[in-house]
Amino acid sequence: QVQLVESGGGLVQPGGSLRLSCAASGSISSIYVMGWYRQAPGKQRELVALITSGGITNYADSVKGRSTITRDSAKPTVHLDINSLKPEDTAVYYCNLKRIGLDAWGQGTQVTVSS
Secondary structure (H helix, E strand, C coil): CEEEEEEECEEECCCCCEEEEEEEEECCCCCCEEEEEEECCCCCCEEEEEEECCCCEEECCCCCCCEEEEEECCCCEEEEEECCCCHHHCEEEEEEEEECCEEEECCCEEEEECC
16 A cells, blocks of 8 residues: 655645745655646646656646656655746646555645736
């Protein structure tokens, strides 16, 4: 069983920055993909960014160039830094871990971008 504990988020002014972190524990294995998804009210959940256990990253076009996903493979933990935040970044952000036989989700953390 895998548990994902998220931290970060909250209320941020437009143009500001934030860091979301997700710590995984349990039976993870050495090969996995961790990432962040978000869901705004009335919209489908969408990928924000992901990173593989080998360090390969992928970003949604909406955050490309203003976000960075990194990992601490020893724990493992992933961090998502987003800059130049916009009101349209407002959503519940969910951490996700995928490996063979598992697709685990965190409980979600609210990010609100507003002045």
